Amino acid sequence: MIAPDDITGLILAGGRGSRMGGVDKGLQNHHGVPLAMHALLRLSLQVGHVMINANRNLAAYEAMGVPVWPDALADFAGPLAGFLAGLERCETPYLVTVPCDSPLFPADLVARLAAAVDVQGTDAAMASTIEADGVERAQPVFCMMKATLLESLVRFTQAGGRKIDRWTARHACATVRFDDARAFFNANTLAELQQLQGSAPALPSANG
Numbered sequence: 001m002i003a004p005d006d007i008t009g010l011i012l013a014g015g016r017g018s019r020m021g022g023v024d025k026g027l028q029n030h031h032g033v034p035l036a037m038h039a040l041l042r043l044s045l046q047v048g049h050v051m052i053n054a055n056r057n058l059a060a061y062e063a064m065g066v067p068v069w070p071d072a073l074a075d076f077a078g079p080l081a082g083f084l085a086g087l088e089r090c091e092t093p094y095l096v097t098v099p100c101d102s103p104l105f106p107a108d109l110v111a112r113l114a115a116a117v118d119v120q121g122t123d124a125a126m127a128s129t130i131e132a133d134g135v136e137r138a139q140p141v142f143c144m145m146k147a148t149l150l151e152s153l154v155r156f157t158q159a160g161g162r163k164i165d166r167w168t169a170r171h172a173c174a175t176v177r178f179d180d181a182r183a184f185f186n187a188n189t190l191a192e193l194q195q196l197q198g199s200a201p202a203l204p205s206a207n208g
Contacts, residue, residue, distance in 0.1 A: 002114040005048035006093045009110070010086035011039045012079055012141060013054040013061065013100035014071050024056050025187065026100035030196060035187070038103030040064055046110035049092060052100075053082035078162050079141050080153065087150040096144040102186040103196070105142065106178055113144040116174035123149060125174040126164075129181035136177065139184050140164035 013026030013036050026036030036052060044050050052068045054061045061068045069089050071081035079097070086095050094117070096110050106112075109127065116125040127142035143164065149171065156167045178184070187193040 002094060002118050003048075004046060004110070007047040007110060007114065007144070008049040008051060008086070008090045008092045008095050009043040009047035010082065010090075010095055010097045011036055011043065011050070011052045011100050012082040012097055013052055014082050014085075015078075024054075024060075026052075026054065027057060027060055028187070028193060030103055030187075030193075034060075034064075035103055036061065036100040037064055039098055039100050039105075040066065042103065042105060042107070043096075043098055043110070046107070047096060051086060051089060053085050073157060077157070080157055080162055080164055080167060083143075083145075083164070084150075084153050084157055087145075087147060087153060090147045090150075093147055094144060095147055097141060099141045099186055101188065102142075102184055104183050104185060106180070106183050109142060109178075110144065112176050112178075113142075113174075116176045117144060117146075120172075120174045122172040122174045124168050124171055125176055126168065127184065128175050128177050129184055130177065130179065131181055137181075138165060138175065139178075140168070142184065143168070 027034045030038055050066045052061050054068055055070045058068055069085045072084040072088055073081040098105055113125040124145040127139040128136050131137050187196045
C-alpha cells in the first residue's frame with residue numbers, strides 16, 4: 001500500500017481563466033471561501049504534503065499556508081506546465097494533481113488512484129467518469145504519477161507536447177472509474193461558477 005505521507009498533492013491554479021473573463025479562478029469565492037482553499041482543505045486530508053501551482057496573485061495563494069510554485073514553462077502552457085512545476089519540487093515518491101475549480105472531488109480520490117498504481121504496477125493513474133450519455137470520459141487533471149517521471153515530462157514538454165493524455169500514453173497508466181460525475185464538476189465559466197453555488201460547500205473535516 002502507498003502511504004499518504006509518500007504522496008504530495010498539487011492544486012493546479014495556474015490557468016488564464018479565459019473562459020471566466022480572465023479572472024484568477026482559484027481565488028473566486030464558493031460559499032465565501034476561495035475555490036483553491038476548498039481544494040486545499042479536501043486534498044490535505046488525503047496526502048502527506050500539499051503545494052499550489054499558480055502564476056498570478058502569488059501572495060494570496062501563499063496566505064493559504066502551503067508552498068506556491070509558478071509554471072516551469074512560459075506563457076500559461078496548460079496543466080502539464082503545472083505537473084512539471086510540481087514534479088520539480090516534489091520530495092515524495094508520488095505526486096497527485098487536482099484542479100482548483102473542482103471543489104467537490106471525491107474524498108477517496110487519492111486512495112483509489114494510489115491503489116490502482118500499487119496493484120496494477122503502473123507509473124500513473126487518472127480518474128474517469130461515466131457521463132449522462134453513458135460514455136466514459138477521462139478526467140486527466142485528476143492524475144497520480146511517480147515522481148521519477150520528471151525526466152520524461154521534461155522531454156515531452158521541451159518537444160512542444162501539451163496534452164496530458166498524450167504524455168501519460170507513453171507510460172503504463174491505470175484508469176480509475178468514479179461513479180459520481182458530479183463530484184468532478186468544474187467551474188470554467190461564470191455560469192458554471194453560479195451553478196456551483198447551488199451545491200453544498202462540502203468542506204471536509206478531520207471527522208469526515
